[in-house]
Amino acid sequence: MRVRQEGAEPLKVALLGSGTVGTQVARLILEHGDDFAARIGHPLELVGVAVRDLTKERAGVPPELFTDDPHELVQRGDIEIVIELIGGIEPAKSLVLEAIEAGASVVTANKALLAAHGAEIFDAAERAGVDVYYEAAVAGAIPIIRPLRESLVGDSINQVMGIVNGTTNYILDKMTTEQTDYEAALVQAQDLGFAEADPTADVEGHDAAAKAALLASLAFHTRVNSADVHCEGITRIVPDDIRAAREVGCVVKLVAIASQVDEAEISVRVHPALIPTGHPLAAVGGAYNAIFVESEAAGRLMFLGPGAGGAPTASAVTGDLVAVARNRVRGVAGPNQTHYNKQTIAPMGDVRTRYFLRLRVVDEPGVLAAIAGILAGHGISVQTVLQSSSDDAARSDGESAELSLMTHMAAEADLMACLSQLKASPKVLSDVRILRVEGM
Template identity: 60%
Template structure:
């Protein structure tokens, strides 16, 4: 333990929220005061915490710190830094904007806020010379935003692809390794605290989409908002989908993918992805997160670790707090992320990748040729075509069925969707066409 130096300046910190992460941060600030002083060159003093219920008992935290006046807290003249950990978007935007407009630096873990209003808040911070740091908003304790913002800023990033939601990774991992169906795997995730009682934001991909917007904005120096991200979740996936993918020697993950297109546009999407078992992301199990980065000069980089939870997220918040405190003591602000390229966000229809389709057809001569012709008419090249299984036809249907699996070469999303629509109208098809996108085959 380092002895505090009385002559050091004092930096006064206010905090919004004191839940799982906030309580961890508050305890670290108060219990590690001397260490923080040694790291920052200043006394970091937590002076107030805004909460909904100031009377609630929070062990280990001085009750005198609590206030229910969040608006009054961010408007104070004697604060240097605000730590925002309450979540939400519109009401929180007002609080953060107020703090930044007064020159108070802000550390936040709020990905939804940044995905919706990141450009506006960064602009305010730039005008007033305040810092806005948010490492904890994406992938918990994994240091990914600062490498994109600082370490790799001299390089040209071409792709960021990753597992950025631990809940969905746990569910798909359970379905793959144990054969569980989706509902059972989700129940297990909820039982372990990986999934909320209402898991919609996770399983429908909204949480990952907000993080994808932040990653794309930093990687490609272009403002990307959450509503510009194509989003498809995992709630429609079945044990049969997992079984088919596993049979191919692949694994199924929910990925955030942000990449530059040949037209120098930015493609940003969240959806289930088939990965070959040789890809580094395929071996990420449980509730872990991992992010794979490709750049012109550095090549391929991988960042992996716990992506959620009180302690990992608090670690990222504290890292930002130390950086901001150092800047504050020196009277400077860190380099703000830039949006100088102003690239167009590409529509999903123009995205190109490989696709895997699985569907049931009448098991009789000529059907395979009819199915193949649907793709041929649109110029889609087929990499492999296989009959996966023979099935009994539905009640009253004398003809047996066969399950076909088709892997295409690279083609456009809009073209493959046209193929799916035509296949669904064919009399030889039974049930729905199952469509999955493929990455990592290059």
């Protein structure tokens, strides 16, 4: 990569995709060119915007910039920075690799692509001596990628835990504050544009899992892809889960967690969890995202902000654009992903955390001791117990009561092993509802 001299022509930029975020990025480049030139030391020139539909009007972007041939755009030879905002795997993957092969640096917001094929893309960028920056791929406007990759690179991170999906956080927040059910909260999120017409990627946890893979890769200097992440969504959360969490001083959140298990293993998972109301993540409402980092030297750090939307995401994209452009001017590439640790991913059964169990039992003496005995038989001790009788839950075989148990730290495999025994017990009259407890 050559070092640019004063008076050299502008850095040419190609944009792939002109949806909500892409259009906002194009406008920022066109409307704030003088500011960007002052920050970079050289001007930026947007030379092409690849779109699917040339007939669609996009206010604020000159129509002569549009093309429906993205491959020709990235291969033209004079492009120095390609911004990929198409999303998905293909054609995004092919276009990113073509851009790198042509010598261009890449800015992307595509977490699905990087979580699935990051190793191939980062290796290609390292061979070509170009950048791949992706701040907007995780948590929208929140700066978290660069802090993990650069600011905290001299520290040892123990855990990254966060709310990284605004759709699910909005739904769970409405279920908590308005006592609504999942379906009604989802409709609200869709009406406000916080959820897609098909919300599967969000509500089943797949979006958060891709982000968790990226965070884990950076935090622990090892390669993690989306297939490595244990993933559970929020579709099974019911109002009674929210109520029961409140009774023990917690709220329910969908969390992404990457943690160091031992020197050789890390755990990466996405699932609903009870978070104590005193924990910083518990107060994160609406469609906001927040990421909580615990490291040996810096201690506990919190990153909070809007996790989606055209303007916040465009802010992260243009921040990367300026950083990459500065590198191009100096003729260098920024830090690439490091993966020297090559740690293994711990199976979910090895994960240790607390658990909150809720079940309906026969309301008679000795029931609690019987349940606690089953748990103890699998090495699980009980921290707190909450029992409430319910007249309207009477059954033909006698009165019943709801029993809620908070365990001490236990291995997931041990807890799962005792489930069949609990379900088979004549003292238990319902399925056992289980939620993990984090941040306690």
